[in-house]
Amino acid sequence: MLSISRRSGAPFMLIALFEVFGFAILSIREGALGLAEHLIDPMGIILMAGALFLLILQYWLLPALFRYIDRYVMILYNTLFAVGIVMQYRLNAQIAVKQMLFFTIGLVAMAVIIGIFQSGWLHEGRRWLYFSAGLLLLGVAMVFGTVTRGARNWIEIGSFTLQPSEFAKVALVFVLACYLREKRRFWGYTPLFAFVGISVILLVLQKDLGAALLFYMTFLLLLYVATSNWGYLGAGLGALAVGGVISYKLFDHVRLRVAVWQNPWSMVDDGGYQIVQGLMALVSGGVFGSGLGLGSPKYIPAYRTDYIFAVISEEFGILFGVLLIGLYVLLVFRGAAIARRANNAFHALLALGVTVMIALQSFIIIGGVIKLIPLTGVTLPLVSYGGSSMLSTMMLMGILLAVSQENGRADAETLDEAYDEEEWDEEDGDDNYQEDDV
């Protein structure tokens, strides 16, 4: 595989360059047009400085703290964030400042997770912790939740709002990994089935269909990976189809969503408005985009969250949109590689769970925006605006990096032992995957 020198700063330089140009262009835009008091918007310069500072800090500090963490993953999440933060600043400076703050907190959370993971505290035996954390987070929204845009998935704490289902994703990844790490008989998975079932039902009751789909599909794919059982996958997908048909028959909003997907143009004035506006934005910039700041993204409802992909595609061009999809593909590659290198099934499933979660989420929202699949509102990881989403995604990144760190440490130890014993053994000696009777 293509490799960059461990210490190479080139990719980080490119990200920095993108941020410098992006913020520079945007911060003089209004001034140059005579729309603002100052020629240069000070907020833009502050944000630029902040973004560069975070980049440099990560570049020096993270490898110093955690020697073996995967630098590709670092580059990828930083690139995605850079695109996101420049776009958020173009849309609204105040929002961009908040997003920058969320990312900073997210980085801290990520580092803390890697640290705790390294200490061994977050091990596979703590299943009741992961279980109760997940259910608690989802239950809290059910009990204390406020209704936003038809979905009861937010809770308010003082002036802050949180979306607990975002954090439940982190718990889900742990629950899946610790339950699926060893093969069991069908009934052995009962607690896991119960957990996923309750979670999905709670999410559906909160009308957070995007998260419900995300939870269920992540569970199904990981179940297949752990058991190699096509029956589970087939039955699971069958159940999804049946559930889909039933909810289509039962719920008006589901029917509307499908109808809107099939032909948004026939109901431009009500249900189809968002999709139609999104499609028009998507293509309005052509292949190379209308140029940063020259599009008209604010006609699309949810332009800074769910529809950020259409906004990016309008201003940066469809080609850039394709490349953005490419970044998620690279993340999948990298996540899968880390999972494969993992020392044990628990680590492998953790890394894969994170990968699947992020890949699914970006597929669901981009697919919805380009009208490939019915629209389901989830955020575009690391690019969309949103505190809970940013924080939980960074926590997921933390898990992925923690596994890569463990992989590296284990490799180093094997290397040391090999030196000690003066024998070079190519044996694939990490098969400590426990098999119960199957």
Next chain:
Amino acid sequence: MKEVRRNIWFIAAVFITLFVVLVVSLVYNTAIYGGRWVNSPYNPRLREQRALVTPGDILDRNGVTLATTDDQGNRIYNGRKAVRKAYCHVVGDAYGFCPTGAETFHASTLLGYNADILSQIRQVLLQEPVRGNDLTLTIDVELQTLAASQLGSQKGAIALINYKTGEILALASTPGFDPSAIEGAESIADFSSEDAVLINRATQGRYVPGSIFKVVTAIAALERAGISTTWEFACTGSIEVDGGVVTCSGVHGKVNLVEAFAQSCNTAFAALGLEVGGANMAAAAEKAGFNEDFMFQDLTLYSSRYEMNAYSDDYDLAWSAIGQSTDTVTPLHMAMLAGAVANGGIAKEPRLVVRSDTVTGFLRSTMTDQRYMSTATAQTIQEMMLETVASGTGKKAAVAGYEVAGKTGTAEVGGSKSPHAWFIGYVADSDHPLAIAVVVENGGGGGSVAAPIASAVFAEAIQSGY
């Protein structure tokens, strides 16, 4: 653990496939539908652009101005009201009330929204008044006006095309509206009356075809059921099918396929349809462009529908073979069908815009022509259509000095309403490659009402040198 590792690659491969599908779908949809999305009347960017940019002029093929903008920025249409009303659906209006018109469908050209980045920068730097591109249409405004006047106060549509190039010479729809008067209108409701004046009947009107559909039935019989022109049928004025009755306009006695076509014998074609079968009928109709979502570059054309299949019951199938039942067609598509017969089976993509040599011109040159039937079938159908005008129901479509071919239709619309009058046909002269479709809503008999209109339009077009 080995198993898990193998499955991890499998999952990665699944996701990479999904993302590839995502990219392909994004690129494909953008390439195919992108232009329509941008030019949608719902696109607020065009409205924004309209406030900043002077839209280009719209001209007819001879350079006559159909729409322009004056110094105050008002959109000015042709000086004569009759002309304005005649071309209103083709040109459209500045407000997008008639969204299929060129003002909306070609808005990105008129507003220069697709101007290249360098000229955009120059315009900003030099603070030039920004002006969009002109648009030259293929229609001849005189022919267009004549066509509309032929329909007069009746509702209906006429599509006249050059079947060798696909150029639309006239595309009339009545009743029309006055695009100049739309400015004073309070809302779209003032215009969208019961008469549906904003609808372009030639491209959006889905009509029962009646006997003109026999062209398709004949194609199916010749091409898919091994039936030749010597096929014979004895018409007794009605035929019993599946407990129901299909009636004919008269008692034609013993007729062969050509006579049955020329005399428009319903019983013969009902029997023919049954003999051909639902699957063959559907296959022939779909090859001839039925049930297709037309994605033409220059205009929106609604699809014609043929809904029979191998499992349809005989009664429906028999009626569908003579263009009743659930069959519906759009007039421009019928003109394309007549043109395909004349053109040896090839239907040209209809064109409404005269191509200009822009940098991106190469993209516009790829037109999607389609074969609607084989050349041999087309020749046989030509004979049948010539016979129809020479001695059959279409005599009134004749033009002195020229050979005209065609098919009439008198489409029953149920209740006590008069039937729709139809004529589709072409001029059998390679110097005048003209094909037409005429429909007059509740106009009466196709041969007596629609055929003379076709004759008049053909005569005028030939006179003008098309």
